[in-house]
Amino acid sequence: MESIFESKYCTEMRESAVVLTKRLAQTAQETFGDFEEAVEKDATKTAVLDGTVHPLTSYVINYVKFLFDYQSTLKQLFQEFDEGDADSLLTSVTTRIMQALQTNLDGKSKQYKDPALTQLFLMNNIHYIVRSVRRSEAKDLLGDDWVQIHRRIVQQHANQYKRISWSKILQCLTIQGLSSSSGNQFGGDSGGNSGVSRAMVKERFKTFNIQFEELHQRQSQWTVPDSELRESLRLAVAEVLLPAYRSFIRRFGPLIENGKNPQKYIKFTPEDLERMLAEFFEGKTWSEQKR
Template sequence: MGIAVAGMDSLSDRASMMREALQKSQTITDNVVSILGSFDSRLSALETAMRPTQIRTHAIRKAHENIDKSLKSAEVILAQFDLSRQAEAKILKGPHEDLEGYLGAIDQLRSNIRFFSSNKNFKNSEGVINHSNTLLAKAISKLEDEFKQRLNSYSKPIEPDRLFDGLPNSLRPSSGSPGNQGEPGGRGPSHNHSEHQNVDLETAVYTPPTLIPPRIIPLLHDLAKQMVRAGHNQQLLKIYKETRSLVLEESLRKLGVEKLGKDDVQKMQWEVLEAKIGNWIHFMRIAVKLLFAGERKVCDEMFEGFDSLSDQCFAEVTASSVSVLLSFGEAIARSKRSPEKLFVLLDMYEIMRELHSEIETIFKGKACNEIRESALGLTKRLAQTAQETFGDFEEAVEKDATKTAVLDGTVHPLTSYVINYVKFLFDYQSTLTQLFQEFETGDGKVSQLASVTMRIMQALQTNLDGKSKQYRDPALTHLFLMNNIHYMVRSVRRSEAKDLLGDDWVQIHRRIVQQHANQYKRNAWQKVVF
């Protein structure tokens, strides 16, 4: 009992102590809250007092930032003004002393115009832009003069000897005259022609001359590029055409090219005309493979990056020279036909065929369409005229009415002429094959050539039959036919004509020769016996 009472007293004391402790803690808490409340009031008052200072500080910082930004903008603008002054000074000096610096000044001027155009808020931008544009126009004008002066300075006609140096050895003239190369002469088919030689020429190496020094091309390219950027394409084209076309024409004139039309051709003696045709063939090779090829190279390098402008410049530079060359070919193709012209027509047709792929390559692009079409048109016209001349020859042989008498019944001049003519035809087998391919239809191309050859031989035989009737003595009639047909057979057997006409033709005509021989003997002996 006593122990229980003592325990209760102890618990009561502890509870009393805890209440006192809690009361003290609450008092402390209240005091702390009161202190913190006073701090909050003081901080609010302090913040209120500091706010104007903070606002002023932010404004000052912003002002500093704006000042820095303005200073930087001013520095950029001042730098542009400084660059403009430097560019203007170089432009006013002109391009002669320092062309590279002059071109750099033009680029800088364009950069300044772009800068001030994108900074229109600068109140003087408009005035600066106008001044720069005026200065740029003057700079480009001086640039045009510089381009013209330098192009003129380095554009010189090419001497014939330099052109000949670019030819294969087989085509280089031995006596300084291109006309001496395979120059035809005599009656009709008497000039040298070889299909093997033509194959060699097709694979031969030609070296175009250097028309403008390579070190100058990049400089002219830079000048041209500035003119194109300024929109002065037409001025550039005009300058280039006037300069280079005259130089090209003079190079051809020095070579010996003449401007000849149909009327000029009609007035010429055949020997003179034949020589000029031989020269023309040579000139065509030189013009296309050397001069025009060199001119195309210059255009492509000078106007690199401006393909359409390059094509247009090249077309306009070469148009006049091409016209002079092709007009002579047209005059020949349209002139009065005659048998002796067949072989030169075939020669001209051959050179146009030989140059076809190069003409297509060199005269590429839309701007050169007319030139390509003119060249192709001449090729077709030459082929057509050659074919018509071929037909005329067949008819002329059959209707030849020369009264030349062969008193002893030997070979008639017509026979030797026609056989010689036919022999020369076989130097042009591939050419004639190509020609028939363009204009004929039906059997194989070789059989067409054989058919034409047979018709010519038959026309000759028909004419000889007529001429044989001029003899009053039957023995001479048969002797004449025997000798002439024997000459035909012997010539065919010794030439490529045998492969074309065939063994049957040879055997048939050998029998005809034998028949006339027998008739000649019979008639000759009759005169002796009776």
């Protein structure tokens, strides 16, 4: 505009162009502000029953990717506000949109009655955000610190899921409370089980079976769409559950096997558990599982 309309007779046209550019920059800023607010307050009732990535998450991430397709234009507009620091303005806009999305996801996560599914939902969605950022130009603006912080948040949600879902069932496989006497539960260091109540061991196995079958039925219907994340979560559970179960069977299995109907109490081998864990987070319906 400056070069084409440089004559003194075009002053008004040049000034109008400057005013128009400033208005366009202002509108862009307002648009981002409106979008940020819309994301934070989005109240769509879309229920993600299996805890997978919410449509809002993928929509907002696509929006941010498009921003970076037009970043040279945006930076030109942002310079109307702050010459020489367009990068920080684009970073600020992106960060605020991401924060608005996370605030909304926190709200949506509270719709779940099962607190373990709340954690799985947040893990899935934050992981999707981090993975998308790492694969896009947004990574250069948001920086490694942002990525690392949010990777830790994903891990925290995974740990919380594990604690909420599995700590109760793991209590079944501990030695506490199995003694029928107040003395040494296991008859010294000989590894014998004198003082251990067979009835209580049976009760432990029954409780474990009920709880594991219930977890398997419910959580096989939940979804972790990222295969790497899904496998690492199963592995994290297996690393805690399988050694505890093997140890419990090795120690107390003989008490049951020498009695009546041992299969009524020892329903699963460790290999059965491992196979069933491989069906968790596949998003299968109950009818599919039965087939």
